Amino acid sequence: MDMTEVERRLLGLDDEIHDLLRYISRSKERDMEVELENYEDMKEMISRNLKEPLDATAEIGKMWEKRYLVQ
DSSP states (O other): OOHHHHHHHHHHHHHHHHHHHHHHHHHHHHHHHHHHHHHHHHHHHHHHHHHHOOOOHHHHHHHHHHHHHHH
């Protein structure tokens, strides 16, 4: 195998790695968007169900604790 072939293969690998990293980055962005939507939905649900205003963040923390303790 000559150097030209080695360089060509290395460039191909570099492109594949770059594409894979972009895919991972996009996937993480989508996951974060879903988590944010879930968080906002929980805040809305809590505010609708409460008769007096409470700290929504603390309530969400309690809900997550209950969820993980039950499972």
